[in-house]
Structure formats: C-alpha cells, structure tokens
Amino acid sequence: xxxxxxxxxxxxxxxxxxxxxxxxxxxxxxxxxxxxxxxxxxxxxxxxxxxxxxxxxxxxxxxxxxxxxxxxxxxxxxxxxxxxxxxxxxxxxxxxxxxxxxxxxxxxxxxxxxxxxxxxxxxxxxxxxxxxxxxxxxxxxxxxxxxxxxxxxxxxxxxxxxxxxxxxxxxxxxxxxxxxxxxxxxxxxxxxxxxxxxxxxxxxxxxxxxxxxxxxxxxxxxxxxxxxxxxxxxxxxxxxxxxxxxxxxxxxxxxxxxxxxxxxxxxxxxxxxxxxxxxxxxxxxxxxxxxxxxxxxxxxxxxxxxxxxxxxxxxxxxxxxxxxxxxxxxxxxxxxxxxxxxxxxxxxxxxxxxxxxx
Amino acid sequence: xxxxxxxxxxxxxxxxxxxxxxxxxxxxxxxxxxxxxxxxxxxxxxxxxxxxxxxxxxxxxxxxxxxxxxxxxxxxxxxxxxxxxxxxxxxxxxxxxxxxxxxxxxxxxxxxxxxxxxxxxxxxxxxxxxxxxxxxxxxxxxxxxxxxxxxxxxxxxxxxxxxxxxxxxxxxxxxxxxxxxxxxxxxxxxxxxxxxxxxxxxxxxxxxxxxxxxxxxxxxxxxxxxxxxxxxxxxxxxxxxxxxxxxxxxxxxxxxxxxxxxxxxxxxxxxxxxxxxxxxxxxxxxxxxxxxxxxxxxxxxxxxxxxxxxxxxxxxxxx
Numbered sequence: 152x153x154x155x156x157x158x159x160x161x162x163x164x165x166x167x168x169x170x171x172x173x174x175x176x177x178x179x180x181x182x183x184x185x186x187x188x189x190x191x192x193x194x195x196x197x198x199x200x201x202x203x204x205x206x207x208x209x210x211x212x213x214x215x216x217x218x219x220x221x222x223x224x225x226x227x228x229x230x231x232x233x234x235x236x237x238x239x240x241x242x243x244x245x246x247x248x249x250x251x252x253x254x255x256x257x258x259x260x261x262x263x264x265x266x267x268x269x270x271x272x273x274x275x276x277x278x279x280x281x282x283x284x285x286x287x288x289x290x291x292x293x294x295x296x297x298x299x300x301x302x303x304x305x306x307x308x309x310x311x312x313x314x315x316x317x318x319x320x321x322x323x324x325x326x327x328x329x330x331x332x333x334x335x336x337x338x339x340x341x342x343x344x345x346x347x348x349x350x351x352x353x354x355x356x357x358x359x360x361x362x363x364x365x366x367x368x369x370x371x372x373x374x375x376x377x378x379x380x381x382x383x384x385x386x387x388x389x390x391x392x393x394x395x396x397x398x399x400x401x402x403x404x405x406x407x408x409x410x411x412x413x414x415x416x417x418x419x420x421x422x423x424x425x426x427x428x429x430x431x432x433x434x435x436x437x438x439x440x441x442x443x444x445x446x447x448x449x450x451x452x453x454x455x456x457x458x459x460x461x462x463x464x465x466x467x468x469x470x471x472x473x474x475x476x477x478x479x480x481x482x483x484x485x486x487x488x489x490x491x492x493x494x495x496x497x498x499x500x501x502x503x504x505x506x507x508x509x
Numbered sequence: 510x511x512x513x514x515x516x517x518x519x520x521x522x523x524x525x526x527x528x529x530x531x532x533x534x535x536x537x538x539x540x541x542x543x544x545x546x547x548x549x550x551x552x553x554x555x556x557x558x559x560x561x562x563x564x565x566x567x568x569x570x571x572x573x574x575x576x577x578x579x580x581x582x583x584x585x586x587x588x589x590x591x592x593x594x595x596x597x598x599x600x601x602x603x604x605x606x607x608x609x610x611x612x613x614x615x616x617x618x619x620x621x622x623x624x625x626x627x628x629x630x631x632x633x634x635x636x637x638x639x640x641x642x643x644x645x646x647x648x649x650x651x652x653x654x655x656x657x658x659x660x661x662x663x664x665x666x667x668x669x670x671x672x673x674x675x676x677x678x679x680x681x682x683x684x685x686x687x688x689x690x691x692x693x694x695x696x697x698x699x700x701x702x703x704x705x706x707x708x709x710x711x712x713x714x715x716x717x718x719x720x721x722x723x724x725x726x727x728x729x730x731x732x733x734x735x736x737x738x739x740x741x742x743x744x745x746x747x748x749x750x751x752x753x754x755x756x757x758x759x760x761x762x763x764x765x766x767x768x769x770x771x772x773x774x775x776x777x778x779x780x781x782x783x784x785x786x787x788x789x790x791x792x793x794x795x796x797x798x799x800x801x802x803x804x805x806x807x808x809x810x811x812x813x814x815x816x817x818x819x820x821x822x823x824x825x826x827x828x
Contacts (some may be wrong), residue, residue: 473771477630
C-alpha cells in the first residue's frame with residue numbers, strides 16, 4: 152500500500168531519530184498542511200471559520216499545553232481554564248498599556264505571566280501528588296476566576312467587568328478586534344499553533360520530554376536515576392502554563408473578541424481536559440483529533456437528526472452533547488485509554504505491515 | 510499599621526461587639542459544614558472500599574434530589590417517591606458497577622477518576638433530558654420536614670434557627686451514626702473495610718467485589734439523596750447544586766481521603782471557618798465572595814504541612 156517502508160534504510164543515529172523516520176509521515180503532514188493553509192481558506196465560509204476552524208485550533212493548543220503537564224509529566228491539572236484566563240488578561244493589559252506593541256509580541260509575553268502563575272501553583276506538586284494535587288489546581292481555578300472578577304484594574308475599570316478586544320493592526324492588516332476578518336484571524340492562529348506544535352514535538356521527544364515521562368511513570372525511580380524532580384516538575388508547569396496562556400490570549404483576542412471572568416471557569420477547564428483525554432494523553436496528535444471531535448460533536452448532533460427530518464431544539468442538542476461526551480469518555484477509557492491518537496497509530500501500523508498481518 | 514489593624518484586630522472587635530450575630534454566623538457555618546461533611550462522606554466511603562475517587566458524588570446529590578422532586582411533580586405521592594428514588598439510586602449503582610467499573614478493574618487510579626468525570630457528564634445530560642434544567646422547589650413540607658424557625662435571644666440580641674436546618678443537622682447525625690454502626694458491626698460493613706484494606710486478600714476469602722461495589726455505591730446514593738433533600742430545601746433543586754460537589758473536595762483534602770472522621774471534622778471546620786472568614790475578613794477587606802476559594806486555599810496550606818491531610822493514612826513508598 153502507500154505506507155510501504157521497504158527501501159527506507161537508516162545508516163546513522165541521526166536518521167533513526169529524525170522527526171519523520173518514515174517518508175510517508177512527512178508526506179501526510181504536508182497534505183494536512185496544504186489543506187490547512189490553502190484548501191480550507193479557499194473553500195470555508197465565515198461561519199466555518201468562526202464555529203469550527205478557529206476554535207479547533209485554539210482548543211488544540213490549550214489541550215496541548217495541558218497534555219504536556221498531564222500526559223507527559225503526569226501531573227493532573229483541573230485549572231487549565233484559569234491559566235488561559237491569566238494569558239488573556241495579561242495580553243489585554245499589555246495591549247492597553249502599550250498600544251504600539253506588536254500583537255505577536257504581546258501574546259508571546261502574556262504566556263510568561265501564566266507560566267509564572269502556573270509555577271506558583273505547581274509548587275505544591277513537590278509535596279503532594281495524585282488526587283490531592285488535582286484538587287490543589289482547583290484552588291488556582293477558583294481563586295484566579297475570583298480575582299478576575301474582583302480586581303478591577305485587570306479589566307481597566309470597565310463598567311461591564313468584561314475585557315473588550317480593540318482593533319489591532321499588524322503590518323497594515325487588522326488581525327484582532329471587531330474589524331478583523333475571519334480569514335486573517337484563522338491564518339494568524341494557524342501560524343501560532345504550527346510554531347508552538349513544532350516546539351512541543353521537539354521538547355517532548357528530547358531530553359526534557361524523556362525526563363518528564365520518567366517522572367510520570369514512577370517519580371521515585373526517576374529521582375533515583377538522577378533526575379531532579381523539582382526542576383522537571385516545575386519545568387513542566389512552566390512550559391504547560393506558557394502554552395495554555397498563549398491559547399487563552401488567542402481564545403479572547405482572535406476568537407471571542409470579549410471575555411468575562413466566568414468564561415474561564417470550571418467548564419472551560421473540563422472541556423480542555425476532555426479534549427486531552429479523548430484525543431489521547433501523552434500524544435501531540437491526539438490534541439488535534441480530540442479538539443476536532445469536541446468542537447464538531449454539537450454541530451453533528453444538531454445537523455444529523457435534522458437531515459433525517461427530526462429537528463431537535465438547541466437545549467436538547469446541548470443535553471445530548473453532554474451525555475455523549477460523558478459516554479465517550481467512559482467508552483474511550485474502557486476500550487482505548489490512549490485515545491484517538493492510538494487509533495491512528497494502529498491504523499498506521501496496519502498500513503505499514505499490509506498485506507501481511509504480522 | 511492600619512492594614513494590620515484591619516486584619517488582626519478589627520474582625521475580633523466586631524465579633525466581641527455583636528456576639529449574637531457571631532452565634533448566627535457560626536450556626537450558618539455549621540449547617541453548611543454538615544452538608545459538606547455529608548458529601549465528603551459519600552466520597553470517602555467509595556474511596557475506602559475501592560480506591561476510586563468518585564467525582565460524580567456531587568452530581569449524584571443533584572440527580573437524587575431531581576428524581577425525588579421530578580417523581581413528585583409527575584404525580585407520585587411524596588412518601589412513595591422517596592422509596593422509588595432509592596430504587597432509582599440502586600439501579601444507578603448497579604448500572605455504574607456493570608457498565609463502568611467492572612471493565613475498568615485494576616486500571617490506574619487516575620483512569621477511574623476520569624471515568625467518574627464521564628459519569629458526571631452523562632448524569633448531567635441525562636438528568637436535564639428527563640427532568641429539564643430549570644430550578645425546582647424541594648418538596649419539604651410533603652416530607653414532613655418542619656419549615657418554621659426558632660428564635661432565641663442570647664446576649665440581648667436574637668439568633669434565628671430555621672427548623673429545617675435543625676432537622677438537617679439531626680438527620681445527618683443519625684445518618685452518620687447509623688453508617689458507622691453499619692461499617693463497624695455488620696458483616697457487610699466488615700467486608701467493605703476488608704476490601705478497602707487489601708483487595709486481593711478480601712477476594713481470596715470470598716468477598717464478592719461486584720456485590721460490595723454495588724452496595725457501596727448504593728449507600729453513597731442514599732447519602733446523596735439525604736444531602737440533596739437538605740440542600741434542596743435551602744437552595745432549591747437545580748444543576749447549580751453541582752457547585753457543592755466542588756466544595757466537598759477541599760474537605761477531603763483537609764480531612765484525608767480515607768478517613769470517615771476526617772470527612773466529618775473537615776466538613777464542619779471548613780463550613781464554619783469559611784463563613785467566619787467571609788463575614789469578618791472577606792466582605793470588609795476583599796470585596797466578598799471569598800467562599801469560592803477559601804476552603805481550597807486553607808486545604809492547600811494544610812497540605813503543604815501534612816501532605817496526607819489531617820487524618821489521612823501516611824503513604825510510605827518503596828521502590
């Protein structure tokens with residue numbers, strides 16, 4: 152089949168550890184990127200951009216951040232939404248204090264704020280782990296959302312208590328705010344996501360990533376072989392919160408356009424967690440697959456019965472959506488704990504071995 | 510200096526100036542604490558017997574209360590709706606055991622925890638689908654729970670105690686006492702504790718894992734129903750009640766995941782302390798609504814000193 156690996160020989164360690172040891176993977180990625188950069192923008196409507204493509208990318212990025220912490224370093228976090236909020240509010244303050252700042256710089260800097268907060272709330276992980284730590288991250292969740300509401304300086308003393316994204320130009324094109332077009336925002340988000348994903352892949356498969364995995368699999372053993380637990384855990388919190396913070400900034404500045412503190416409450420944290428679980432913990436690809444599923448599910452539930460002549464009202468769609476996500480989580484945990492990413496890995500394996508089963 | 514005064518002196522001066530108000534605050538905190546303790550008890554029971562951190566306990570509270578009120582609204586008499594709801598909780602326990610837990614036996618704890626998150630979502634969707642998402646009134650009077658209030662006048666002021674809160678506190682105490690007797694004296698109770706201590710050993714002396722799990726989840730369901738009735742009587746029945754599940758988590762951290770005593774004491778302590786903090790420190794100094802996070806921060810601080818909680822078992826790890 153088209154996944155034939157015959158003839159692809161490796162003669163050096165470098166070749167063996169390459170990003171794409173099999174040529175077809177690189178080819179496949181190329182096809183996906185062509186779709187993402189050229190085909191989708193040419194064919195998609197405004198609605199598709201706003202309701203599907205941009206949220207999928209942003210949720211993938213947030214799940215990627217969580218996955219670094221939970222999937223790779225093994226520290227379960229339930230406070231992702233709040234860290235996204237830190238990124239968003241930091242970016243908002245940066246933009247309003249320094250209106251001349253390039254938005255890319257502002258978003259990149261705002262990640263550092265959420266990374267700092269993330270490390271702060273990661274400190275307990277040195278003493279406590281497992282469920283206790285998961286609940287400790289909930290402390291961050293509730294405290295930060297409360298802070299977003301009460302600290303009026305954060306939203307520039309707006310009467311509404313919400314942050315509003317102003318029109319921001321970059322090289323003469325409006326990329327953010329009410330005047331921006333969906334397609335520019337899509338390209339912007341896509342570029343950011345591609346860059347961060349590239350770095351994430353390389354961090355997780357390198358020395359640091361192996362360190363995290365060792366900590367995840369058995370922390371005491373990892374310590375015995377000379378891994379500095381404190382450093383690697385806090386580094387995981389740092390990197391993870393940085394990515395999550397950037398996802399939060401994109402979430403508000405390039406998608407929602409405005410945000411209240413409530414937006415970053417528990418449901419957002421859980422939604423990102425579900426994406427990571429259903430997609431597959433400890434996998435980069437999984438975040439994208441999970442995000443596609445979670446974002447597309449309500450649309451599918453809304454439209455498929457309609458096509459069969461059974462229109463459902465929006466409340467019913469919402470209830471069914473929650474139910475199905477819950478059932479999916481249980482089903483995935485039972486059938487395939489490594490999520491959607493594992494399904495793809497199995498299919499790929501089959502292709503490589505085809506036509507011989509072994 | 511003024512700040513120190515506001516934090517360290519003024520609140521206590523306020524307390525001393527209005528002792529009747531302080532008593533009222535303490536009572537309110539106590540009632541809240543009893544409810545937290547009840548939810549935490551449901552968690553602890555399941556954790557003790559199966560090492561599952563049951564995130565769905567909070568939603569079981571809502572689901573039980575909704576079923577009760579929903580049945581009543583469909584025309585079932587209140588006193589019949591109560592046993593029917595218990596039957597529903599039994600069916601729920603059996604379903605969860607059969608569909609979710611049995612296939613996941615021996616998986617890592619964290620997988621089971623996530624599975625209970627899945628259960629939570631499913632129950633939210635399912636409950637809203639059947640009973641609707643709007644707020645309902647708990648059938649307090651139909652269940653013969655008194656609704657008046659008792660007023661008495663200590664220190665020249667007055668303290669008002671709602672009778673349904675008093676009933677709740679007494680009911681909770683009876684429930685907990687019954688539970689403790691059941692766990693410590695009955696055969697099934699001993700089996701539950703044996704299972705909690707050592708799965709393998711319990712299985713090898715002929716204790717049935719699935720039966721005990723169903724029983725434990727059913728007891729958790731009963732506790733959930735009791736909590737749901739009491740909390741529903743105070744705040745109405747809707748999925749907004751879900752937040753109280755989140756209030757029980759710091760209680761668990763504070764008390765320790767596997768201690769019944771810890772759940773009760775932790776629950777009462779958090780209920781009272783968060784009320785005191787909110788009234789005397791939160792509202793004047795921090796702009797209020799500190800109840801959203803106070804319990805978590807308190808638990809976090811305690812955990813930094815005692816990572817296993819106040820009453821939890823110390824885990825000694827060997828490689």
